[in-house]
Amino acid sequence: MHQVERAIFDLRRGLPVILRxxxxxVLVQPIESLDDGILEHLIATAGExxxxxxxxxxxALLGKSIEHETARLPLSPAMLATERLNELAFSVDPESVSQDIVSASRADHAALTLMRRALLIPAALTARVAKASRETVEALIGQGELLSVTVSDAERCFEAANGLLKRVSEAQVPLAEAIESRFILFRxxxxxxEHVAIVIGDTAAWQNAVPLRMHSACLTGDLFASLRCDxxxxxxxxxxxxxxxxxGVLLYLAQEGRGIGLANxxxxxxxxxxGLDTLDADQHLGFGEDERRYSVAVDMLAALDIRQVQLLTNNPIKIAALTAGxxxxxERQALYGSLTEQNYRYLNAKAKRAGHMLDGVLENYERLGGE
Structure with missing residues (x-):
């Protein structure tokens, strides 16, 4: 899987990779880093x-409904321009497209899997390498100017990390809310x-069912006290x-923005x-309602020898993910922050559309004169 890991970093740098x-x-180019020069080079290299x-x-935003997770939009000459491609991938209200879409190949689907793993917008240009261009492409691979990975390895880029989490470093870090706390970093x-397990209290005195919170990193809220969330x-x-x-334990997971990354x-x-709510905004960018994966939390708990927990959460998905692992x-314990004018829409969408257990809190806020 080392090639896949290198490919992820190349994609984040805006470089194309070959999926074979x-x-x-198939030559794959992230849409995020596209400019006219890169587009011309992509076409010249692939030959198609x-x-x-x-x-x-x-x-769906472009008026195209499909059953599968991905599809490929053929590009007419008029659409082969950076401005138009960025509109199709990023705009809140892009112009609809009239041409038919085609089924995504395995390589197409794997390309978007890599984009998600690299925390990039799930949109990519894919160009089949023409027969006349194969010798040139092989030379670029041989010279180290172009990286190739197999489609099967790319498809497994999320699952390949399971069970391979590395415990890197740790130290005592007294906190205002818990003086006896130890930070353990996993990579x-x-x-x-990188993810952090915050071990609170004397482990010898813990209950059999360890109190646990799985908290996804939120730079804006955790560090800067953003009013958009709690x-x-x-x-x-x-x-x-x-x-x-x-x-007990708090797992601080590097899953910003429900797994889409800070930029997105x-x-x-x-x-x-x-005007969009939090779920629609993510989907307009091409993501699902929640892109987080909790296998890393299961691995961290295994490293800490924890098999039974009392979970502090309002999210039923977390309960199901731990149980599956x-x-x-x-037991579940509810965990709330303050409801405000600024975060009401966010929390309401989580409750009404994503099934978070917040109804009582929202109803109380509404009775007190909120929205």
Whole structure:
């Protein structure tokens, strides 16, 4: 999987990579880094015009409904321009497209899997390598100017990290809400993400079912006290609650913006400012309702020898994910922050559309004169 890890970093740098299987070599270019020069080079290298691969969420915005997760939009000469491609991939209200879409190949689907793993917009140009261009492409691969990975490895780029989390470093870090706290840092094998387990209290005195909070990183809320969410308050309340319960663990997971990354979260915020709710904004960018994966949390708990937990959460998906990973959830405890004028729409969408258990809190806010 080392080639896939290198490919992820190349894609984040804006470089194309080759996806290959038994049928065809495909040149993949992230849409994020596209300019006219890169587009011309892509076509010249592949020897064929590219298509635009998009997720079903983004295609729905273009008036194209599909059953599968991805599809490919053939590009007419008029559409082979950076401005038009960026509109198709990024705009809140892009012009619809009249031409038919075609089914995505395995390589097309794998390309968007790599984009998600690289925390890039799930949109990519894919160009089949023409027969006349194969010798040139092989030379570029041989010279190290172009990286190739197999489609099967790219398809497994999320699952390949399971069980390979590395415990890197640790130290005592007394917190305002829990004086006896130890930070343990874990790193994923591709080096892209690091997660922290905050061990609170004396482990010898813990309950059999360890109090646990799985908290996804939120730079804007956790660090800067953003009013758009309640994440910062939830974080500090969780530390205090775990300390009051005799100690336990808070897993601070590098899954900003429900797993889409900070850059895309800020793009989604901009879309919310023109009227979309938090879930629709993510889907307009091409993402699903929640892109987080909790296998890393299961691996961290295994490293800490924890098999039974009391979970502090309002999210039923977290309960299901731990249970599927072999962790027994004996009890759920609700965890709230303050509801405000600025975060009401965000929390309301989570409750009404994503199933978070917040109805009582929202109803109370409405009775007190909120929206």
């Amino acid at each position: 299987d038994d049928e065809q070599d 015009a590219p298509g635009l691969v998009l997720s079903r969420h983004r295609l 994923e094998p591709d080096g892209l993400r 994440c910062g308050e939830q974080l500090r309340n969780a530390v205090a609650d775990i300390d009051d319960m005799g100690g 979260k800020l793009r989604a915020y901009a879309m919310q400012d023109v 072999g962790i027994e959830v004996t």
